[in-house]
Amino acid sequence: MDKKIDFLMDDAIRLIKESDNILIASHVQPDGDSIGSILALGMAIEKLKGKVRILKVDDIPSDYQFLPNIELIKEFDDENIDLFIALDCGDMERLGSGKKLALKAKQIVNIDHHITNDNFGDLNIVSPSSAATGELVYKIIKKMDVQIDKNIATCLYTAISTDTGSFMYSNTTYKTHLIVAELLKIGININDININIYQSRSMERTKLFLDSLDTLEILLDDKVAIVTTTQDMLESNDAKLEDTEGIISFVRDIDTVEVACLLKEIDESEVKVSIRSKKAIDVSKICNKFNGGGHIRAAGCTIYGSIKEAKKLILKEIEMAFR
Ligand SMILES: [Mn+2]
Incomplete structure (x- = not known):
């Protein structure tokens, strides 16, 4: 871990120790890394200080309902916040309804690994070389001198496993495996966790999957x-x-695909776009053109228009990226 991040973490821990009303939050459309990270840090701060609040900014997908203390994630409208900790969140807009509370907070600590993070906090711990925000949370909890128990470890494992595509993506480093090795040592049940995250697809989701795949188009020399x-x-x-x-x-x-793109219709004039790549194309750059962002191999953006218009616009940018 580089020295600068190390010092910043010390500053963050000092703020955590000094602050009375702490609120932790993450992004809308939460994923395993965001939920696992806010729960793990929340539990650790609760151990340290006896109280903590974790803000709910969106519905929690059913995949993650099994996580310990998931009920700690709640809606709050108390605007008296000394310290707002944003996790896994590239910019304030991504906080959704949490943005309003962040703006009222005395201090904001921004902990993230997105390369596109705009440093919106008073203290910014942004480490794009970390595979998951869960890795950064692991380090902070260790530095806080709070014991990582099975519940915290389960949340951190979920955060890191989901953001690394089960340790397959190229963001996975030997440090990722060292952290996860420590989590396994604590005695978490990875079979149970993996069944919950990866082998519990509902029939509704399965049917949606089939319908969506029916629209598959293969372009640009496959x-x-x-x-x-x-x-x-x-x-x-x-x-x-x-x-x-x-x-x-x-x-x-x-096999032949380098870039995959999913268009999700929100309504007739708004489309959420997700893009993934394998080796050559930096998809965060493509999404940046539409004010989105993310990582080199996984990114997203919103295009205001119909599905047809969005498809045309995004394909044009994907085509440019291949040149
Ligand atoms: Mn993440």
């Missing part, structure tokens, strides 16, 4: 794959937007 999920599909399958999880990685896994 290097680009694009699929669409519409509001009609969500409705007819009784599925939610979060149920699109897993579609894009399936499409990316086609």
